[in-house]
Amino acid sequence: MQNFWCSLNGIHINIIPQGDNEEQEKLLKKSCTLYVGNLSFYTTEEQIYELFSKSGDIKKIIMGLDKMKKTACGFCFVEYYSRADAENAMRYINGTRLDDRIIRTDWDAGFKEGRQYGRGRSGGQVRDEYRQDYDAGRGGYGKLAQNQ
Amino acid sequence: MLLFWGFLVVLGSQISARLLPEKLTIYTTLVGLLNARNYNFGGEFVEAMIRQLKESLKANNYNEAVYLVRFLSDLVNCHVIAAPSMVAMFENFVSVTQEEDVPQVRRDWYVYAFLSSLPWVGKELYEKKDAEMDRIFANTESYLKRRQKTHVPMLQVWTAEKPHPQEEYLDCLWAQIQKLKKDRWQERHILRPYLAFDSILCEALQHNLPPFTPPPHTEDSVYPMPRVIFRMFDYTDDPEGPVMPGSHSVERFVIEENLHCIIKSHWKERKTCAAQLVSYPGKNKIPLNYHIVEVIFAELFQLPAPPHIDVMYTTLLIELCKLQPGSLPQVLAQATEMLYMRLDTMNTTCVDRFINWFSHHLSNFQFRWSWEDWSDCLTQDPESPKPKFVREVLEKCMRLSYHQRILDIVPPTFSALCPANPTCIYKYGDESSNSLPGHSVALCLAVAFKSKATNDEIFSILKDVPNPNQDDDDDEGFSFNPLKIEVFVQTLLHLAAKSFSHSFSALAKFHEVFKTLAESDEGKLHVLRVMFEVWRNHPQMIAVLVDKMIRTQIVDCAAVATWIFSSELSRDFTRLFVWEILHSTIRKMNKHVLKIQKELEEAKEKLARQHKRRSDDDDRSSDRKDGALEEQIERLQEKVESAQSEQKNLFLVIFQRFIMILTEHLVRCESDGTSVLTPWYKNCVERLQQIFLQHHQIIQQYMVTLENLLFTAELDPHILAVFQQFCALQA
Numbered sequence: 080m081q082n083f084w085c086s087l088n089g090i091h092i093n094i095i096p097q098g099d100n101e102e103q104e105k106l107l108k109k110s111c112t113l114y115v116g117n118l119s120f121y122t123t124e125e126q127i128y129e130l131f132s133k134s135g136d137i138k139k140i141i142m143g144l145d146k147m148k149k150t151a152c153g154f155c156f157v158e159y160y161s162r163a164d165a166e167n168a169m170r171y172i173n174g175t176r177l178d179d180r181i182i183r184t185d186w187d188a189g190f191k192e193g194r195q196y197g198r199g200r201s202g203g204q205v206r207d208e209y210r211q212d213y214d215a216g217r218g219g220y221g222k223l224a225q226n227q
Numbered sequence: 228m229l230l231f232w233g234f235l236v237v238l239g240s241q242i243s244a245r246l247l248p249e250k251l252t253i254y255t256t257l258v259g260l261l262n263a264r265n266y267n268f269g270g271e272f273v274e275a276m277i278r279q280l281k282e283s284l285k286a287n288n289y290n291e292a293v294y295l296v297r298f299l300s301d302l303v304n305c306h307v308i309a310a311p312s313m314v315a316m317f318e319n320f321v322s323v324t325q326e327e328d329v330p331q332v333r334r335d336w337y338v339y340a341f342l343s344s345l346p347w348v349g350k351e352l353y354e355k356k357d358a359e360m361d362r363i364f365a366n367t368e369s370y371l372k373r374r375q376k377t378h379v380p381m382l383q384v385w386t387a388e389k390p391h392p393q394e395e396y397l398d399c400l401w402a403q404i405q406k407l408k409k410d411r412w413q414e415r416h417i418l419r420p421y422l423a424f425d426s427i428l429c430e431a432l433q434h435n436l437p438p439f440t441p442p443p444h445t446e447d448s449v450y451p452m453p454r455v456i457f458r459m460f461d462y463t464d465d466p467e468g469p470v471m472p473g474s475h476s477v478e479r480f481v482i483e484e485n486l487h488c489i490i491k492s493h494w495k496e497r498k499t500c501a502a503q504l505v506s507y508p509g510k511n512k513i514p515l516n517y518h519i520v521e522v523i524f525a526e527l528f529q530l531p532a533p534p535h536i537d538v539m540y541t542t543l544l545i546e547l548c549k550l551q552p553g554s555l556p557q558v559l560a561q562a563t564e565m566l567y568m569r570l571d572t573m574n575t576t577c578v579d580r581f582i583n584w585f586s587h588h589l590s591n592f593q594f595r596w597s598w599e600d601w602s603d604c605l606t607q608d609p610e611s612p613k614p615k616f617v618r619e620v621l622e623k624c625m626r627l628s629y630h631q632r633i634l635d636i637v638p639p640t641f642s643a644l645c646p647a648n649p650t651c652i653y654k655y656g657d658e659s660s661n662s663l664p665g666h667s668v669a670l671c672l673a674v675a676f677k678s679k680a681t682n683d684e685i686f687s688i689l690k691d692v693p694n695p696n697q698d699d700d701d702d703e704g705f706s707f708n709p710l711k712i713e714v715f716v717q718t719l720l721h722l723a724a725k726s727f728s729h730s731f732s733a734l735a736k737f738h739e740v741f742k743t744l745a746e747s748d749e750g751k752l753h754v755l756r757v758m759f760e761v762w763r764n765h766p767q768m769i770a771v772l773v774d775k776m777i778r779t780q781i782v783d784c785a786a787v788a789t790w791i792f793s794s795e796l797s798r799d800f801t802r803l804f805v806w807e808i809l810h811s812t813i814r815k816m817n818k819h820v821l822k823i824q825k826e827l828e829e830a831k832e833k834l835a836r837q838h839k840r841r842s843d844d845d846d847r848s849s850d851r852k853d854g855a856l857e858e859q860i861e862r863l864q865e866k867v868e869s870a871q872s873e874q875k876n877l878f879l880v881i882f883q884r885f886i887m888i889l890t891e892h893l894v895r896c897e898s899d900g901t902s903v904l905t906p907w908y909k910n911c912v913e914r915l916q917q918i919f920l921q922h923h924q925i926i927q928q929y930m931v932t933l934e935n936l937l938f939t940a941e942l943d944p945h946i947l948a949v950f951q952q953f954c955a956l957q958a
Contacts, residue, residue, distance in 0.1 A: 129626040133538040
């Protein structure tokens with residue numbers, strides 16, 4: 080069953096079919112992986128490493144990419160070796176600044192191939208399709224607004 | 228009805244010990260009122276508390292035990308417990324100071340539990356039993372005079388006594404209680420709701436505490452470490468606000484206790500924690516922001532380690548700045564300035580934490596800071612603490628942003644302290660490298676890497692590389708060949724330089740080649756050396772590569788330790804990234820040992836369960852299953868022993884190297900006739916202390932070896948002192 084992820088304003092909303100709920104809950108409770116949203120397109124893996132290392136040793140970082148351009152599109156996954164370290168990231172790094180932007184972290188059930196790509200029509204994240212504001216760190220105006 | 232009491236008893240003890248100890252007097256008042264209504268309830272409650280106290284002590288839960296003792300003391304004020312019986316309990320506490328052959332830290336705790344309850348109950352106890360209390364005081368005083376304080380220098384944040392002495396915690400508390408006694412126990416800070424209910428409470432029947440014998444010392448007993456009281460502010464720092472209570476006033480003690488309690492209760496929720504701190508009762512009479520900042524830095528700089536993870540304090544301070552934008556940021560800036568001014572005498576480990584805190588804090592505020600105020604550091608010896616601090620801060624700021632940003636945020640005069648642009652240095656990259664040995668192989672490798680060569684193809688290219696260490700090559704060609712390592716590591720890391728992910732992929736893809744080249748100890752060392760040459764401008768990359776290489780077993784922990792003390796790193800020896808790598812390496816080793824120990828425990832438990840099932844079922848067929856499990860346990864046992872031995876060896880290597888380089892320095896200074904106390908020396912000694920402090924639990928196991936093998940009496944007294952101070956910590 081596919082999980083549908085939707086990100087609005089950096090808040091990570093997990094929309095899943097009914098039957099998977101329990102399984103999903105279990106995965107989230109044991110997860111050592113965090114989704115990180117509202118990054119600037121220019122935020123590097125190195126910067127993410129530096130910030131998120133403050134709560135523990137990082138196992139892996141997977142940068143979110145524009146599906147067409149294969150460039151960073153403002154989100155990533157951070158996986159820790161231990162759940163406790165991920166919890167501390169949720170407590171102390173979530174809602175603070177990276178690259179001058181307030182970033183948001185959320186529990187993630189675990190990276191699977193394909194999830195590193197944005198699911199917006201234009202290749203980036205869904206939130207960048209529809210937003211009306213101008214965000215210099217995320218390509219300017221939203222895609223829809225750009226094309227109008 | 229009984230159920231209700233039971234619930235209240237449990238609730239009360241849970242509340243008092245585990246949650247909100249800063250609201251202690253509210254709960255004691257409640258218990259007092261209930262006791263006035265129902266004598267039996269009071270009796271059962273007190274009994275439950277005593278049981279809880281005994282359990283806490285047996286479980287080495289000394290923080291909880293202190294609050295329980297304080298709670299019991301305040302119950303005297305609420306007429307639940309008769310004062311004479313409390314005095315008797317304190318008599319028993321202080322008589323622990325007469326015990327022989329027990330660690331000093333045990334005696335210390337019982338004295339602390341007694342003294343720290345007195346702000347709450349001193350008045351009442353003195354009124355009822357002044358002669359007995361005087362006796363207890365005399366015993367306490369004589370103990371405090373004779374106890375040893377060798378451990379104190381190791382725990383002080385600053386080595387200087389000015390502007391505020393960094394006192395040992397019991398000395399400070401004793402001075403505070405003495406002053407309180409002189410002031411006839413007048414204490415106005417603690418909220419005492421029970422005073423409002425005096426007419427009801429004074430009618431209540433009191434209970435006598437049963438005679439309390441402190442549980443005896445056992446081998447498993449672990450007592451709290453001694454502390455040094457952190458002071459950075461006094462009443463002169465906020466001349467316009469309410470007066471800050473003096474360092475020896477009991478108000479200072481109570482405020483600090485309560486603020487520490489709030490952090491302890493709410494550390495997992497930073498917004499709640501901040502809100503609770505700023506709404507501390509009585510805040511209009513004290514310069515609360517100063518107390519809060521001081522208490523937070525006290526925890527952040529606490530030695531050996533902060534009570535909570537470092538990053539919590541950073542975000543807590545940010546939340547506090549958000550809650551009090553008109554006042555707290557100024558106090559924080561003032562504190563930062565003061566910490567900077569006193570860097571010369573600040574413990575190196577604390578400076579590390581200051582660097583990490585300040586750079587992370589700045590990154591949340593667009594790196595805005597009045598750097599020009601710190602221009603004094605520009606004319607100092609670059610190795611002295613202030614310019615060093617600024618350099619390290621800027622380096623960390625760069626990691627959270629990018630190189631050009633750092634150049635932009637500081638005045639042009641600070642450019643000498645700015646970090647290097649973190650670029651890769653490839654020795655075979657330009658025209659002049661044509662003459663370097665191995666140059667043609669490097670080019671060949673580059674082509675091979677770009678066309679997605681396999682490990683085998685790389686091996687065959689490397690076969691042709693001559694070994695500068697030997698006249699003729701080995702038949703196999705894979706003994707330690709530094710040139711092979713050089714061309715391979717340089718070229719691969721250069722091609723993978725784009726990002727951490729690229730580099731990690733490269734390590735993974737050519738793991739086989741790495742393992743073969745780095746098979747010997749010299750091989751491992753050389754891999755690290757070459758990696759360092761390529762990335763010496765990018766300490767962050769060095770750290771993540773070392774981490775990956777250990778985790779994929781390309782190098783081992785001992786190799787990293789040896790590399791850190793090697794001559795190639797001597798120029799960078801005092802830089803923060805080097806010590807972060809070493810401590811990270813030690814932590815990985817420790818976690819590895821714990822992991823295998825856990826696997827062994829689980830296997831043993833599984834076997835025990837199987838045995839039990841067998842004796843229940845009387846089933847012979849599981850004999851075979853037993854065999855497999857027993858084999859696994861034997862293998863794991865060997866694995867554990869091997870890991871523990873590797874761990875011990877790592878520490879021995881580190882201590883050995885420290886002793887070597889410190890001795891070299893001392894000998895050189897003696898023959899040159901120069902002063903031993905250079906910035907380098909202070910840094911090095913404190914780094915040695917840091918190893919002891921940060922890993923004290925593990926190192927305790929090696930005391931005999933360390934004493935007999937390394938830290939012997941022949942050692943220079945300067946170096947031996949570090950070891951002796953460490954021994955004094957749990958003595």
